Amino acid sequence: MMDKATRNMTKVNSMTARIFLTHLRLSVLAITTIAFLSACATTTPQGPAYPRTQDQPYSNGSTDIDRPQDRPDEPDTPEDTDTDLAQNGLTPAFMDGKSIKRIALILPFSARSKRLREEAASMLKSAEMALFDANDDDLLLIALDSAGTPQGAALSAHQARDQGADIILGPILATSVTAASEAVQESGIPVIAFSTDSAVSGGNVFLLSFPPEAEVKRITQFAASSGAQSFAFLGPNSNYGRRVLSAYKDEITNLGARLNGVESYRGKTIDSMQDPAEKLSKLYVDALDENDPKHVAFQAVLLPEGGTALRSLAPLLTYFDDSLRNVQFMGTGLWHKDEVVKEPALNGGIFAGPDLDARKNFNASYDAKYAQEPSR
Template sequence: MLIAVSLRALRNFPRGLLTRLVVGGTAISLTACATTAAPPPAPPPSPPPAVVIEPEIDPTPVQEPEPVRPRGVTPRHLEGQEVVRAALLLPFSHPNSAARTEANNLLRAAELALFEHGPETLILIPKDTGGTAEGAREATRAAIDDGADLILGPLFGDAAQAAGRVARRHDIPVLSFSTNTSIAGDGVYLLSLPPEQEVARVTQYASLRGVERFAFIGPGGAYGSTVRDALSDNAEMNGGYLAAEESYVGGVEAMTSAARRLAELGFTSLEAEEALEFRASEWEPSVDAPFQAVMLPEGGTRLRTLGPLLPYHEIDPLVIRFLGTGLWNNEESRREPVLHGGWFAGPDAEANGAFIQAFEAAFGDEPSGIASHAYDGVLLAVFFANNDGVSRRALEDPEGFYGANGLFRFRSDGQIERGLAVFEVRRNGFRTIDPAPRQFEPAAF
């Protein structure tokens, strides 16, 4: 498939370097003048990554032919030089328009990283997966024929698993954008931000503030179950436990019933004087409450529907700390008064803000919530091009890397570990109450 690269977008870049894109097997070189300007202040955290509920992964391996490593496509002006080739596998022709839009966002973020940081010897090779496992296998084979040293993508878990089966026979690492943790390992790494890590970070922070008894109220299904299990596991790891849980399937009526059931554990409304006293003092976990913090893994309109139902049933946010996932990381959350004072974990605001501003300057609109993963993938390819080439050992460096969302590193099992901050929802935005780390503790894996 021929993937068109917008020349208008490339001309509008604020700064650039010699760029190498291989499109449909043809090398294209573009030259732009570099400029230097003082960076503007970082904006608040980015919108949350899209939640993709993916189908079950087929565990049946697909037999691949014996590998034959090709010489690889090389632009004429780079003949004789050591070249690093990064293939970008995305569903450009997916039947769903949202998936196609996301693919284009990821491509633009990859182009941005290449223009900003790419050396002359780094080549980016976009390939279309169509959004299917078979499409991913064919795209991976085509990328290997073009000499790819690194696979960035695919977006969906089944496609990433299929790509991994082909790539590992050639010892080529795959950096997938999927949040499906079951596909990681044996050369497949996750560049995404799984919700388990957001839950782990905010649960640990709440535990340090004295919370021992946690509750969960959220949607049924894969995402809700993932968050519920992560909350239970991390509460126990930090000396606490999951004291109550309620799930629902549906809208307002189902949410209302779940909130009512949760409140039946025993809550009473605050008197006016008590409410004033709570507002005037620093929050501390209630000794008498059935639980001291409650996780609400919703976002947008659904979060603004669920949140007020809890105080309506006497679960008061002045007494019980409301917790959230990355779905809270948007403007709608701060518009809901019930959520003010709530906590959630998210990417480093300074790093992510710089990426958002660069993307807006280049393309005229905001990046999607996961576009930064493609940016980081190209940054890793830049690192390899400037050093000793691509290897799993280099990818698993315990000191990690620093990208558009801050600090991150890969474990040997393919899982990603990110340095996240904890934010508090305020009327005028999100306040960082526990900054993201600038370096990792020694690896325990």
Template sequence: MLFAGVLITACATAPTRPPAPISSGQPRPDVTPTPEPTPEIEPTPHTPTIPVPGETQRPMVDRSKYVTPPHMVGRDVRRIAVLLPFSHSSSSVREQASGLLAAIEMAMFDQGNDDILLLPKDTAGDARKAAQVTKEVIDEGADVIIGPLFAESVRASASIAREDKIPLLAFSNDRSAAGGGAFLMSFPPEEEVSRVVDWAVLNGVNRFAFIGPDNTYSRRVETALRFEAARRGGAVIGAEFYDPSDNAPVDDARAISDRIKLVLNQGVSKVAVMIPDRGVRLRGVAPLLPYYGVSLRRLQYIGTSLWEDPDIWREPVLENAAYATQSPEDTRLFQRGFSNVYGRQPTSLSSLGYDAAALAIAFLDDGVVTEAEITDYDGFRGVNGLFRFRSDGTIERGLAVMSVQASGPTLLDEAATDFRPSVN
């Protein structure tokens, strides 16, 4: 069976049933964006409850008018809407949307639930369109919404869906889009920074420096680095931002090197240097610090999942550098399963679609979607490893720490298998 042991389940309990094999022959849910299914009368009304602050139950609705394709008439149908930018102007975004939908379909097969109907809609990557299709899927009976992808679309959809107490499992990496019924299934850089800083401090390094491109992602990483270092009793001794088009930012590298040398000369044994970049730029920046006189033995390069990049693994200066990412074993299992089913590799976000769908199906098993379920303290284990949602809609993940080696990354510290007692 596919993904035995990595299906979404509450961490404290076993799966309620095993996944159905891909080749089980169970009816394929209707996942084609067009044409829309022919409306039919559903004979058995059912009203799930979705508590939100200030209210305890989802308003009573007439489910008899909801979309039900002919082959599902007579079943207690649960509907999962999928809002993604299928017609976005960017081919890479369209590819991600397609990969997400493919993984969502795959989860449907693995869970073997023939009472779930998918309602895919195209947001085109536009917030106004996202709001429009959110209204459509609510009218069609959506119990849970998977998506959208972009922050503005998430906000627009959540503002509509919260009126009907329908939760969103969205894919934006922008934490400001969380909350108000939107729960982000993403890989936020803040989680990766927290994990690798934890690892560094546990290994005796509590002084940090930063050098990275001047962009939104890099700024988020630098802010997170300062916060995470400070709350563990460490400090960031300096930060430099370089022009993202500059593959050899010598002035910025010299400036941060001077600060590092000053601290090392004051008795600090080692400094961890965060560089949230990849490819040619990372290979150009990292060697500049030793070039400007910082002893490589007293540097610990650290990074984010951007370093999951074969282009950098053979850079000698980066040997033994550390970065945080999802569990490599979980990643390999998902990639192998996806490739076996579709004959191609998944996109970088596909696994999020799988976990979101498996989670939505698990929530709908009893016909009830509650905030308590979504924010379960013990969390869940999916194809991306351990995760749980905070009450503000952001996600907390159990991540591994990897070491850069010429032959490929090796595991330094395994991903957590359960969460610590405290919640951030």
């Protein structure tokens, strides 16, 4: 194992995250997938075209809403407009005559969740930033609103297809990814989604995300390559926790190592964590052999928590017995927070995730352009 006395928080880059792509993950993959070298023209995010009755207001995707009877007279739309769009794709006037490559970006701009709306806005800004920096006048980014629902994602995917998209980036949520991919499956348009649920990949769907299975595999392999052959788990009994534990068991088996201790808890309070942590500590202490320092129940323990819950959980093992300071603490991408790096109980811990320095550089560029930090 590495010398824990001479290092602070050590982070292992995930195989799926060697380059920092958190907010445009998307642009880099889109460019390489379609062989674009790019700057872009960007369309205004368009809301899904929900069917409406005469009594429902029209919405143009902005805050202005007007009813049909209040709309001024408009010239008739030429009958061949839809045909031209289908044949030639969306073509802004200033790009007329260019060999346009169209990238549709489907994100939940009008989702009910404030967090999702903020994430969508931040990802759009990041996409624009990355594509403008690449400097290609033939690339068009078409931003479409999924509204955070499968129905909205399907409608946006149809819009992307009708506007001639060569590739679709997004959506984020697994159910929306499935709906969007099914909507364009016959068209053969590749969908590069941001979901971490590997179950939605396959066919025309590819995932550009950091799934916990990949993080668990990378961190377990790293610990094993550093000498660990016996492992333990202390984490939440939640969908995420069970998913991580399943991947952890599989990788330990693949490595020919041993999983000697598993403890789970429900909730995020210290009270819910204390009993499982004490049991795992006792397992470690009971296995100690003064005549054989190498005889331990486990050499590394995975703590798949984040935020305040992790800062509550991390000190518990050494609280019950100081000898657990010799155990390698490991984490998932949930550890990727500045406050975690500064947590004394996690000094020497390792986790799989994007490079912190790369994120700082990205944040600096983003802040210089938009005077704010990107969302995570």
